[in-house]
Amino acid sequence: MKGKPTMKHLMTVSLMLGLASAATAEVTVDNCGTTLSFEATPERIVVHDMNMTEMAFALGLQDKIVGLTGITGWYKTSPTFDAERGDIPELAPKYPSIENLVAASPDLFFAGWYYGMKPGGDVTPDTLAPFGIKTMILTESCVHLDKNRPTASMDLLFDDVLRLGQVMDVEAKAAGLVADWQTQLADIKARTTDQARPRVFLLDGPADAPFTAGKFAIPDAMIAAAGGMNVTHEMDTSWGRSAWETIAAANPEFLVLLDYQTGNGAADTFQFLKDHPVMAHTDAVKNERWIGLRYEELTPGPANIEAIEKMARAMHPDLF
Known part of the structure; x- marks a missing residue:
């Protein structure tokens, strides 16, 4: 019969509909316990x-990146970072304003609390939503709104x-x-599993009260x-x-010192601990075990993975 669709025609239409459906399929991810959809x-x-x-x-x-925020106001960048960044502009050296973000007309802001x-x-x-800007929130930061x-x-x-x-x-x-990262970490775990686990203290710079990671x-x-x-x-x-x-009562055996790469960097922080009236007597300071x-x-x-290996090598030098 003239005009009757052939099997090939039906398959073509089906494929086109499938592709159109896939192209418009909604993507939904978790976002601090709520859903974020695109x-x-x-x-x-x-x-x-x-x-x-x-x-x-x-x-x-x-x-896809039309701007960065919060880079040069605090940190020194590496040549690798600068090369990967290319000519992507920085919209604000520290925290951005709504005006900074709206001017760039983004679809997505990736940030955290x-x-x-x-x-x-x-x-x-909530303040960005009226401008059509969706926000994906760094998961580590979600605890500031949800202690559970x-x-x-x-x-x-x-x-x-x-x-x-x-x-x-x-x-x-x-x-x-x-x-790949999971494979790297599995190798480190295999090397260190049966070893004594040194007590570690992380310090974010000299201060009257230590700022650290919970x-x-x-x-x-x-x-x-x-x-x-x-x-x-x-x-x-x-x-x-x-x-x-x-911290001194816990007697850490190893120190992780945040290095802002100013002055002598982490070495200045370690000197602060050597001069400190209670920290100077801890095993980590006396034995000068730090990174x-x-x-x-x-x-x-991504830099976490190499940092874990650096820590493992410094804490367990005989295993690497």
Whole structure:
């Protein structure tokens, strides 16, 4: 019969409908316990802070990034970071304003609580929504709004990279990165599992009261992955302050010192501890057992993996 559709024609139509359906399929990811949905892959994104920027770079998203915030106001960048950044502009050296973000017309802002946003502040997912800007929130930071979240694990990094990969339609690349990282960490775990776990204290610079990582911050999980035990694991926070007497009583055997690469960097912090009336008597200080790590190595991002290996090698030199 003239005009009757052939099987080939029906298959072609079916394929076209399937492709159209796939192209418009909604992507939904978890976002601090709520859902974040996209009807199309974001074409213009702004990323806050060095660690989240390095996640985006690892996924090859430079052509979608229309701006960065919170980089040069605090940190020195590496030549590698600068090369990967290219000519991507920085919209604000520290925390962005709504005006900074709206002017860039992004579809997506990747940031976190105290990583570009503050609860009750001017820039939040709710204040950006009226401008058509969706916000993906760094999972580690969600504890600032929900104290019932689980303690830190390396899934804080893995899940965020997988989420970003899903939203930006580079799922295979994200899955490959995570699989490689998991293999690297499995090797470190195999080497350190049967070894004594040194007591580790992380310090974010000299201060009257030590600023350090509690059980919700990713360094807690990193220290465990490197074969150590965080002496501030019981702190019911991500990052927060303790007391020098409390830390000295725990007698750490190894130190992780945040290195802002100013002055003599982490060496200046170690000298502060050597001169400190109570910390000078701890095993870690007396034996000069410490390592300096950069900000992006101690906040959720790709640099975590190499940092864990650095810690493991420094804590367990006989195993590597």
